[in-house]
Amino acid sequence: MAREMIRQGGRSARIQEEVHKAVNALLKTRDRSEITVPMVAELAGVTPSTLYRRWGDLSQLLADVAVAHMRPIGEPEDTGNMQHDIETFIVQYAEEMSSKVGRQMLADIIGSGGGSATVKCCGFTYLHLETLNHRALARGEAGFSVDDAVDVVVAPVIYHILFEDREPTPDYCRERVERLFQR
């Protein structure tokens, strides 16, 4: 029984890997509006019904692939100072998310109409900020409220990227961080 479970987990993970690979390969050669579930299924070597059962529809699948790209690959940079750590994080984040690829990932995640992709996506941001806060406290700094940092720093940067009303420049990012520590 335990072995069965492990084998099933393995197969499930393997399907996910093949399907993600297929989506990424298709996105390299085609416009996303041309991609269909049967196309992904054929390339991944699974049936379309496997995809529908697991992901619901194409937009959920694209969101899942986008979230996988958002997963941070390492610890946030340690600059030795809390405010500077947050600045470094948000300047990089704004740069990445306002790139063509970043915008497309956000569109895929939000365009899926909610569900686990959006929660996972901002979960990465919370984790990242929590790491910075723990690090600050360990250094003997005062620390900061992660919720406040999301409201004052992250949310406006993401808003301007999504609605394209204003460039989230490095200077703008640093102004937001200053505002976080203004009380």
Add this chain to the structure above:
Amino acid sequence: MAREMIRQGGRSARIQEEVHKAVNALLKTRDRSEITVPMVAELAGVTPSTLYRRWGDLSQLLADVAVAHMRPIGEPEDTGNMQHDIETFIVQYAEEMSSKVGRQMLADIIGSGGGSATVKCCGFTYLHLETLNHRALARGEAGFSVDDAVDVVVAPVIYHILFEDREPTPDYCRERVERLFQR
């Protein structure tokens, strides 16, 4: 020549109206993942190529329809006091945008991957806030920075709706407005 232009404008507006009506009718009876461009074209009585030429693809068309629903239908409520006007606006906005229909509109607008829909959508918010600011100044109140109101009040509310990490309750909305006037 001028007449030609006017007739073309009329035809163009008529096509837009029929296409929007077709999309709205389809959205009432079907899941949006089932809707296709040929389906909309047939119901609207136009060719699919008309739709592709005018809207690019289905996601752009859905975004255009969503923005049409976002267009405000009247002036913002006048409560006689600047801070209260902003509170009233943001509490209503948060309630509307976090409803099922509101979330779907945001997903359609942002999922289209940028372009005119996102700019138009936040343009309505800026206009609304500018109206509140002019009204405050006309009353002899100090007025407020519309950019600040977007950063401090609107952006966090929209962030929490999109990423589903936190409920934008009326109390939360009022806290954000208080923060705007805290200096």
